[in-house]
Amino acid sequence: MDETIRMHRPGEKVPVSGIYECTCGEGHRFTITSTNVQGHSFPPVPENCSGIGWNLMIPARVERSP
Ligand SMILES: [Zn+2]
Numbered sequence: 001m002d003e004t005i006r007m008h009r010p011g012e013k014v015p016v017s018g019i020y021e022c023t024c025g026e027g028h029r030f031t032i033t034s035t036n037v038q039g040h041s042f043p044p045v046p047e048n049c050s051g052i053g054w055n056l057m058i059p060a061r062v063e064r065s066p
Pocket of ligand 1: 025048049
């Protein structure tokens with residue numbers, strides 16, 4: 001697999017808002033749309049999930065401040 005994809009483990013701080021998918025491949029998702037992700041951390045994977053973390057699937061659009 002491509003190891004350049006950065007995986008985020010539960011409890012790590014969320015770097016950017018967007019839609020994250022777990023590593024088990026069954027499509028469990030974690031969505032964070034807040035524009036201010038500071039103070040947010042990744043949740044544990046679902047109980048029936050064999051994954052170990054979250055990958056960023058779709059970054060949320062961020063408005064550029066002038
Ligand atoms: Zn999963």
